[in-house]
Amino acid sequence: MFIDSRLGINLHIGFSAKATGQFYNPTALLDTFERQQSARLMPETSHEQFMHYLWADRMAYQQRERPANQIPPAIRAAQPVPDIWLNELGKRWALQFIQENPGQAVALSGKKFASFWGLEQRLYLYAYRNNFFGEIHLIWRLLGIFLVLLPFPILVLMAIADNCREQGFSHTRWLLLLMPITYFTAIHSVIFGGARFHFVLIPLLALMAANAWSLRAETLAMLRGQSKAPQWRRVCCLSLWFGCLLIWAWGQWQARGDWQAFFSPGAHLVPANF
Known part of the structure; x- marks a missing residue:
């Protein structure tokens, strides 16, 4: 880019x-x-x-x-x-x-970072608002939201936990997994963000999440403070988790107008362009 x-x-x-x-x-x-x-x-x-x-x-x-x-x-x-x-x-x-406008430029970089790691609900909202599926009952719409949005947070949180384990960080992991993630994040924090741009990183996150699941006993011990890992690793993991939750909550708050329209009667008949 x-x-x-x-x-x-x-x-x-x-x-x-x-x-x-x-x-x-x-x-x-x-x-x-x-x-x-x-x-x-x-x-x-x-x-x-x-x-x-x-x-x-x-x-x-x-x-x-x-x-x-x-x-x-x-x-x-x-x-x-x-x-x-x-x-x-x-x-x-x-x-x-x-x-x-140096202050505004820094604030924009923060927004780009948050947007890059945000949840991609726009595809789902766009498809429904433009009547791709016809009218869907509210319960099924809610279920669809969870199915579309939930996998990404799970991958991110598990990937963070995997990197915070005592043996989770290494030079090989940095070169093969974390460096590409850092590179794409840095680029989109400078130019412009958007949740769809993090799709290329999902395979890397999935690898780390799978490793955390395979070593879940060690990962859970670290989260509970019962492992031999330094305490700062647990604090770092929980802090990053909290930061992710803030980013996702901020993104959904920014999209509150789209969500209100999505849940309004006849939303599938009101075309929208995101």
Whole structure:
């Protein structure tokens, strides 16, 4: 994600006045480029009229038509938006935002971290709100929520417990399991978060959770403070568990409007776009 021509665009999504910690469409970058083209090619025409001509020309091209009488010749010189240009502008805007709003930038990174490790309920809510399954009784909806959301917290909590065991941490584990998790977490704490981005880490979490289950006697002894492991490991495990619960609770609180709509009568007939 850092070694391509979209780093600046991603940084702008993550650090701007509109940033929420999650992905959004950065229309301001495209609008800036089109306004520059409008001023260069058709200075006597309003930006809105220029965009009307531009989209008409593009649609005509897609349909293999060229209505020359309706579209000014200057439109032919309009260029597609270059990724490199958007990248440089997005990077410049993002760095400027960070310099002018350092406190807000830090807060946004925290939101991105929490969003990355949050629960992914949007797919379930989107599918039901857009009538993928038809109307479902409330009891079955609640059961579906637990089936969709519960596996991820179980994996995370068990993976944390596995790493806090006396023999849970090693250089091999760090290189093969924890380093990729740290890498993806760091990237999405900088650009933008979103629960769907942690899906790639689920196999790694599952490996650690399976190990915790296979050594559950040792894991439970550590949690109860009855093992030979230093006490700080137990404190660390419980603290991380508590932090995860706070993150998940915060995420559901942020989505409370979506949940209210989900449980309202006729929710499956009210399309939603998340």
